[in-house]
Amino acid sequence: MISEKMYELGSQRSVIREIFEYGNQRKKEVGEENVYDFSLGNPSVPAPKAVNQAILDILNTEDEVAIHSYTSAQGSEECRSAMAKSLNQRFGTAFHANNFYMTVGAAASLSICLKAIASPEDEFITFAPFFPEYRCFVESAGGKLVVIPAKEDDFQIAFDLFEKAIHEKTKAIIINSPNNPAGTVYTEETLQKLVEILERKQKEYGHAIYLISDEPYREIVYDGYEVPFLTKYYANTFVCYSFSKALSLAGERIGYIIVPDEMEEAKKVYLAVCGAGRALGYVCAPSLFQKVVARCANEVSDLSIYKKNRDLLYEHLISLGFECVKPQGAFYLFPKALEENAEAFCERAKKYDLLLVPGTGFGCPSHVRISYCVTTKQIEKAMSAFEKLAEEYGHSRHM
Amino acid sequence: MISEKMYELGSQRSVIREIFEYGNQRKKEVGEENVYDFSLGNPSVPAPKAVNQAILDILNTEDEVAIHSYTSAQGSEECRSAMAKSLNQRFGTAFHANNFYMTVGAAASLSICLKAIASPEDEFITFAPFFPEYRCFVESAGGKLVVIPAKEDDFQIAFDLFEKAIHEKTKAIIINSPNNPAGTVYTEETLQKLVEILERKQKEYGHAIYLISDEPYREIVYDGYEVPFLTKYYANTFVCYSFSKALSLAGERIGYIIVPDEMEEAKKVYLAVCGAGRALGYVCAPSLFQKVVARCANEVSDLSIYKKNRDLLYEHLISLGFECVKPQGAFYLFPKALEENAEAFCERAKKYDLLLVPGTGFGCPSHVRISYCVTTKQIEKAMSAFEKLAEEYGHSRHM
Numbered sequence: 001m002i003s004e005k006m007y008e009l010g011s012q013r014s015v016i017r018e019i020f021e022y023g024n025q026r027k028k029e030v031g032e033e034n035v036y037d038f039s040l041g042n043p044s045v046p047a048p049k050a051v052n053q054a055i056l057d058i059l060n061t062e063d064e065v066a067i068h069s070y071t072s073a074q075g076s077e078e079c080r081s082a083m084a085k086s087l088n089q090r091f092g093t094a095f096h097a098n099n100f101y102m103t104v105g106a107a108a109s110l111s112i113c114l115k116a117i118a119s120p121e122d123e124f125i126t127f128a129p130f131f132p133e134y135r136c137f138v139e140s141a142g143g144k145l146v147v148i149p150a151k152e153d154d155f156q157i158a159f160d161l162f163e164k165a166i167h168e169k170t171k172a173i174i175i176n177s178p179n180n181p182a183g184t185v186y187t188e189e190t191l192q193k194l195v196e197i198l199e200r201k202q203k204e205y206g207h208a209i210y211l212i213s214d215e216p217y218r219e220i221v222y223d224g225y226e227v228p229f230l231t232k233y234y235a236n237t238f239v240c241y242s243f244s245k246a247l248s249l250a251g252e253r254i255g256y257i258i259v260p261d262e263m264e265e266a267k268k269v270y271l272a273v274c275g276a277g278r279a280l281g282y283v284c285a286p287s288l289f290q291k292v293v294a295r296c297a298n299e300v301s302d303l304s305i306y307k308k309n310r311d312l313l314y315e316h317l318i319s320l321g322f323e324c325v326k327p328q329g330a331f332y333l334f335p336k337a338l339e340e341n342a343e344a345f346c347e348r349a350k351k352y353d354l355l356l357v358p359g360t361g362f363g364c365p366s367h368v369r370i371s372y373c374v375t376t377k378q379i380e381k382a383m384s385a386f387e388k389l390a391e392e393y394g395h396s397r398h399m
Numbered sequence: 400m401i402s403e404k405m406y407e408l409g410s411q412r413s414v415i416r417e418i419f420e421y422g423n424q425r426k427k428e429v430g431e432e433n434v435y436d437f438s439l440g441n442p443s444v445p446a447p448k449a450v451n452q453a454i455l456d457i458l459n460t461e462d463e464v465a466i467h468s469y470t471s472a473q474g475s476e477e478c479r480s481a482m483a484k485s486l487n488q489r490f491g492t493a494f495h496a497n498n499f500y501m502t503v504g505a506a507a508s509l510s511i512c513l514k515a516i517a518s519p520e521d522e523f524i525t526f527a528p529f530f531p532e533y534r535c536f537v538e539s540a541g542g543k544l545v546v547i548p549a550k551e552d553d554f555q556i557a558f559d560l561f562e563k564a565i566h567e568k569t570k571a572i573i574i575n576s577p578n579n580p581a582g583t584v585y586t587e588e589t590l591q592k593l594v595e596i597l598e599r600k601q602k603e604y605g606h607a608i609y610l611i612s613d614e615p616y617r618e619i620v621y622d623g624y625e626v627p628f629l630t631k632y633y634a635n636t637f638v639c640y641s642f643s644k645a646l647s648l649a650g651e652r653i654g655y656i657i658v659p660d661e662m663e664e665a666k667k668v669y670l671a672v673c674g675a676g677r678a679l680g681y682v683c684a685p686s687l688f689q690k691v692v693a694r695c696a697n698e699v700s701d702l703s704i705y706k707k708n709r710d711l712l713y714e715h716l717i718s719l720g721f722e723c724v725k726p727q728g729a730f731y732l733f734p735k736a737l738e739e740n741a742e743a744f745c746e747r748a749k750k751y752d753l754l755l756v757p758g759t760g761f762g763c764p765s766h767v768r769i770s771y772c773v774t775t776k777q778i779e780k781a782m783s784a785f786e787k788l789a790e791e792y793g794h795s796r797h798m
């Protein structure tokens with residue numbers, strides 16, 4: 001009597017969640033400090049001090065009823081103006097409040113955009129490695145997800161395969177840079193090539209092809225890398241943002257969608273976004289946290305810990321003979337497993353209480369995801385475990 | 400290129416929202432204190448002191464990373480246990496944490512339940528007067544909403560009409576008691592009759608017919624009225640709850656779904672709920688507010704103001720010759736307009752800067768909704784405006 005499809009979605013526990021639960025069990029057996037859990041993308045750095053300070057200030061100074069009251073469905077004017085101002089300052093854009101629709105995080109941002117534009121039989125293209133929930137969101141909106149295999153040497157885009165896959169029913173392209181799970185950032189060259197193809201194909205097919213930019217890791221980049229701001233490159237871009245990672249607010253569910261003025265029929269599209277938010281049961285984004293992010297839009301959590309972790313672990317893996325594209329952002333490493341089948345590799349890693357996620361769900365079955373949003377101490381302690389694991393494959397450390 | 404249906408949903412501004420915007424405009428013209436806005440259901444009483452105190456305590460004492468981190472999709476164990484404990488104490492139920500799925504408010508609760516159970520061509524029955532967004536949520540899940548006309552003498556259920564409407568394709572019944580817009584509470588007698596019919600029909604059709612109880616106003620009742628707890632009456636009941644009204648947290652988006660153990664295939668249904676939450680892009684309910692409601696589950700905002708408002712306004716309307724079923728709960732009055740067409744009546748009310756909502760969208764086109772979640776001062780000041788409006792229809796005050 002229930003929806004079998006929803007039952008399936010609910011009962012297929014995600015692989016990541018299963019590893020996490022295994023880890024919790026194992027921690028009870030051998031002690032928390034002896035399990036090296038690299039499975040989850042839950043920020044390990046606290047929110048900037050300004051966040052909790054903002055909460056206190058709001059509780060102390062703002063109208064006690066309004067703090068927790070409904071805002072308009074698209075978010076308060078105050079919050080949306082603050083979003084526009086922050087991006088305009090940082091990226092030289094020219095947004096205004098009405099380009100923004102505040103959401104309950106990135107998953108909501110994506111689900112709402114997809115619902116706003118999807119018609120039956122529409123195809124949505126993404127590039128491996130990709131965040132596995134895309135399939136769920138696209139299918140829930142009635143579309144079909146098409147995955148372009150990874151360009152494994154640098155995790156940029158395999159354009160030859162992309163050009164073969166795009167066709168008249170392609171409604172949108174979903175990109176995620178900095179990328180979960182690979183940590184790579186699309187170069188300006190990659191984006192220009194992508195945009196050139198999309199513009200040519202739009203003309204050829206006579207309709208818009210949207211770019212959906214899922215960018216919760218936008219601020220998490222290292223070594224001076226910059227993430228090009230997509231709306232400056234391509235008019236038909238939806239920006240799907242979340243404060244989950246940059247402000248370490250993953251649980252608070254706050255983010256936004258940008259519909260830029262340059263988009264074809266932008267006002268109509270914005271209204272479709274409003275309609276989709278309504279149809280999915282999103283009434284408004286959480287009111288207190290709308291006020292918080294309005295005050296903290298230019299803040300970022302302390303990234304130095306992530307950078308230190310990345311450097312330590314990347315160098316170590318390379319010294320052990322792993323092949324790994326060096327990530328420029330996010331908080332994941334995505335090396336090739338030391339055997340063809342990453343699932344078997346991850347099973348073997350468990351012997352050393354190393355919890356890694358096989359790349360299968362991300363569209364790269366011979367890679368593994370290592371989330372380094374953990375304590376630096378965990379990384380240091382895990383090094384010998386990685387060493388023992390590598391030894392099983394005849395790899396020894398070369399300095 | 401976008402979904403026309405979503406565009407329609409987004410561009411049909413809700414009638415309530417339109418009146419609200421008109422009110423804002425009018426306030427600029429004649430001064431805030433001279434516009435009697437009874438259009439919105441936004442709580443006017445602040446959250447109990449315990450809510451902001453809980454926020455401060457959590458920020459001061461709990462782990463700074465965990466406060467804002469992802470919880471499991473169904474909500475933290477701590478929060479769900481607190482929900483079970485509170486209901487068991489207050490209603491004599493025997494819930495446990497695993498009956499609960501925490502949500503982003505009542506609209507999310509409903510949307511998730513509907514998505515979990517709906518198959519194409521399924522019908523969902525509700526009773527006028529009903530909350531207009533039900534249509535949107537049901538259709539978004541792929542179902543069809545069937546509305547049973549109101550029993551206008553007491554706003555209980557027109558069972559003769561209901562029995563004619565229920566049939567093999569009926570998947571669920573949606574009820575809302577205390578009711579928005581009428582404020583009425585279903586009596587135990589009404590519920591017993593409803594359950595008797597549902598049980599008979601389940602047997603006849605050989606499948607479950609779910610009862611979806613939308614109860615954000617459960618705690619807002621007056622004069623010692625009690626809201627019977629539905630799962631005690633009928634096993635196949637989903638409880639959809641929100642803290643929006645009872646804790647004045649409408650903007651914070653926090654609520655839950657209960658799947659009771661007694662429900663047929665309860666574990667499977669619970670997993671379908673998890674799947675639907677995932678498919679709709681709900682990752683978890685806001686983490687800080689999960690902690691807040693866990694600490695404040697037994698708190699309720701100060702209802703004495705609503706009661707005072709109800710009594711003042713109800714007595715006044717009756718003295719002016721309005722016909723009105725006396726509400727036992729929520730914060731709405733739903734009298735009959737003084738002419739057949741409530742929309743024309745509400746237009747005329749604007750002459751006196753009285754902003755009322757016609758009952759058309761609620762399925763009662765000759766009634767008007769008056770939200771009395773306003774200041775008592777506004778009620779007192781509005782009395783002469785109601786008097787002048789009534790005089791236009793030849794009604795004068797009789798004491």
